[in-house]
Amino acid sequence: MVTMSDPEHIQTLTIHDKLKNVIYKTVWQEKQKKYFLLDEERFSFYRFDMHETKDSPYTIHELNAIVRKQCEQVKKKHHATGEKLLTFIDTIYVNGEEKQHLIGEQGDIFFRIYIVYLNTDVIHTFNSIYGDFLDKDEITLIPQSMHTTLFLRNTLKKDNFLLLYIRESQVKAIKVTHGFYEHMYTLNLGIDSVKKMYKDNGIGNYWYKNYDFIENNELAKQLVQETLEFYSQLLCKWLQDNFCSNTDIILVSSMTKNGHFLERFNKVYSKLSNNYIVPFHRAQKLERFGKNRDPEDMDILVSLNRI
DSSP states (O other): OEEEEETTEEEEOOOOSOHHHHHHTTTTOTTSEEEEEEOGGGEEEEEEEEEEEESSOOOHHHHHHHHHHHHHHHHHHSOOOSEEEEEEEEEEEETTEEESOOTTOOEEEEEEEEEEEEOHHHHHHHHHHHSSGGGOTTEEEEETTHHHHHHHHHHHTOSOEEEEEEOSSOEEEEEEETTEEEEEEEESOOHHHHHHHHHHTTOGGGGGSOHHHHHTOHHHHHHHHHHHHHHHHHHHHHHHHTTOSSSOEEEESGGGGOHHHHHHHHHHHHTTOSOOEEEOOOGGGSOOTTSOOOGGGHHHHHHHHHO
C-alpha cells in the first residue's frame, strides 16, 4: 500500500495481513491519497485488439462507445463478475505509424483496449469500511505487478515475456502475451525451500557466503551448484508444465544477487528454451526517493514512479 498526501511526502507500507485488517489501518488517513497494490488473483484481465478503417477523425464519443461494447462482451461472453475497475488503450497505429493518441486520427487504425475487473469479494470488503469506495478519488486499487509489467514492456520493447517472482515462501509467474496478462501461477517453492536444501546438504552456512568465497572451496562449490541446479530443475519443470518455458524470463528476487543461482538457472532453462533469464535491472531508470530498494520492492518503486 502507498499513501500520498503530496509529491513531497510519500509513505510506503508493505503489509502481510488480512485485507480487511490492512484497510482498517488506513481509515485514519482520511485526506491522503491511498494506493493499494493487491495480488493479481483479486482481479480479472481482458485485452481486445481493434482494427478498423476510418474516413473521418476518431471522436471521444466513438471511443467510449467501443469501450462500452467491449465491456458488454466481457460480461456476456466471459461471464465476468465484480465491477470494472479501469480501462485504457495503447499500442496505437495509424496507417502503420505508431501514435500516442487515438482521438482525431483517421485511416487504417489499430489499437488495443485493456479492461480490468475487480472481484466481488474485494469490493464488499472495501465498501464495508469506506462505503462506495469506487466513487472516492482518494482510493485507488492496482494489481501489484501492473505498473511493472507495463514499464518492462515499454522499456524493453517486448510484448511477450515471463515476469517471475521468487519470494521467501512462494514463486509467482506472470505470463505476459501481447503486452498484457495472459496467465498467473503460484508455487510454494520459494527461497525458504532453497535454504532448506542447503541445510539438508550440509552447506547451510554457505547461504550467506559470496560468490568468490564459494569459488575458492571446491567441495562447497560443487554442493552449492548441485543444490541450485536441483532447485532450478524443479522450477523449470513447473514452468514447462504450465507452458511458461518458451519465453524470456525477467526475474525479480533477492536470489538475483546469487551468481551461482543465475548460472545454474540459466543452464537448466537453456535446455528447455532458446530464451534467456535476466534479473530486473532497470531500477537505474527510476526515481528511488532517496532510498536503496531491494528487488522485492520493485513493484512499489515502479508504481511510485508511474503514480
